[in-house]
Amino acid sequence: MLTITLPDGNSIKFSKKVTGLEVAEKISKSLLKQALIMSVNGELKDLSHIIENDSSIKIFTSKDREGLETIRHDTAHVLAMAVQELFPKTQVTIGPVIENGFYYDFARKDPFTEEDLIKIENKMLEIIERDEPTHREVWKRDKAIEHFKKSGEIYKAEIIKDIPKEEEVSVYFHGKWHDLCRGPHLSSTGKIGKYFKLTKVAGAYWRGDSNNEMLQRIYGTSWPSQKELDNYLKQIEEAEKRDHRKLGKEMDLFHFREESPGSVFWHEKGWKLFQKLVSYMRVKQDRAGYKEINTPEVLDRALWEKSGHWEKYGEHMYTSQTPDEKVFAIKPMNCPGHVQVFNQGLKSYRDLPLRISEFGKVHRYEPSGALHGLLRVRAFTQDDAHIFCTEDQITDECLKVTNLILDIYKDLGFENVILKYSDRPDLRVGDDNVWDKAEKALLDAVKASKLEYTINKGEGAFYGPKIEFVLRDAIGRDWQCGTLQVDLNLPERLDATFVDKDGVKKVPVMLHRALFGSLERFIGILIENYAGKFPFWISPLQVIVIPISEEFDKYAKEVNNKIINVGIISEVDLKNHNLNYKIREHSVSKVPILLICGKKEVDSNTVSIRKLDSNKQENMDLKLFLKKFSALNKASSN
């Protein structure tokens, strides 16, 4: 007698041991059809697994994460099968499930081409059609190693060596083809369905280590239905439409060029956007008690040696030699400069917390392969600040920073923020009791924020624990932006001290914080979040005034001047084009407000408002328009 307990608490009795399939069949015909895998006492198993003892089991279908992941995992196997059928000398390595799909890494001399991908896809369909049955075998470790070595699968043999001794080595067969795999798998290749697509080929290091050889990775996606596959592909298209590199060009915001890879050439509109964000933050930071300063971009090598950057960060630093043979570094960070400002003049405990901010432009020699539009550049502007304080002030200051960041993100349309908290790494400086304090203070601030957070063990900076602020954009992508770090190291290295109440000189704690992180990167994120359609107040070109014909040019110019005078960015379009043409042109370039002026407007001293993405028009008294829309500009800094 065997009792199987189901998730709803009901149980079924069987007279002898059973497989998952038999359990599913007992529950319902439709479940049997949909069943993909199961869990037995919480452990994922094939449906063909034989249950010998009383167990609680759950059956998964494609609606469950577990089921979907198994479909993807099986698709990866079929990919590997197809590749080996088409290109027999190719070695297989690993093929895990990832977000929205899977990949498989292969070792092969010749690169896979786009045409190969199509061939492989067709072969995969064929294999699915063949509906090869799955079965699982447990092999002795030595036998498995020898087997894979013999069949030329060096990588698989290596993987087996690393499987913990207590784990069994299982091999899955789909028909004759087999692969070392932990499982579980679907009962046959036909169960996958045909809603998959191979998306790209890329290089990837064996075991993710850049010292190892490079393998060829094929990425794919796989879904339970055509609808879900189409949906996913559409999402990707949507993301491509929002690509800030594309929009930046179309909207004439910035460009890049060969003479300075990874550095932005800001055009008028892009720079306006940049300046607007800076002015906005300046107001916010002034109110939050920050003192804005500015420090040199080029600083003597000796300072960087003392700060530790020369040694720890040197390979990312630009240097420059002057005609007198002195070596300077172009700053990759603002912190040493800020400590020097702190060091200028004697500081008292009464000066703390001292919040020094700078819109500091830094240069970092990033690996060429890392560059990516505005999101990863070599020269960028940090909205940086360093807070010098006592240990007792850490929590309070961290909390203030967190609130400031959330406030600012909210104004810019990001309400969904999570935190990543990272504590002490193995390689670190400073006493453990100081770390204890710093970690507790920072974690207290995290908890007080009431935001969702993750703890990344051991991922803190070598000089202190940190929080990273991750925001979620309009189409659900996460971006790491702000950062807050406690520094137990640099103030001491650079001899920062303050005179405490007892008259003794002490070393202050320093907090590093950035709100957007990099202005450049943040603008890239903003462009993608809004698909270029910025809210009125940040838009770098807010209004275009369009006269219907030459007759109304004078009125249009007057209107434009009045608008500019109330602080709205406006242009008048006097070009010899018809109204439709102009509306299209400025809609495509995403100007939020178009004002049309013709006879009706001149006679009544009004404007006709056409908002972006709306074909409704609103006629408004000009004075009212000026009042209403200039107020929108101010709303952000209230």
Add this chain to the structure above:
RNA sequence: GCCCUUGUAGCUCAGCUGGUAGAGCAAUUGAUUUGUAAUCAAUAGGUCCGCGGUUCGACUCCGUGCGGGGGCACCA
């Protein structure tokens, strides 16, 4: 940095197996004076990314450098 891929007019892209380049949009000029997403016509645009090689001849083939894209690694 590594693997793959790519580089033609301001932009988006054609250019077959080698015979020194074309379209649409934009620009300029002219006509048109327009009521809510592309009026018509004419004109002017190019070291075909750079450098080397093969060839009678290279945008096209080969090598190399640089840049872009997709990943990997990196992101203190």
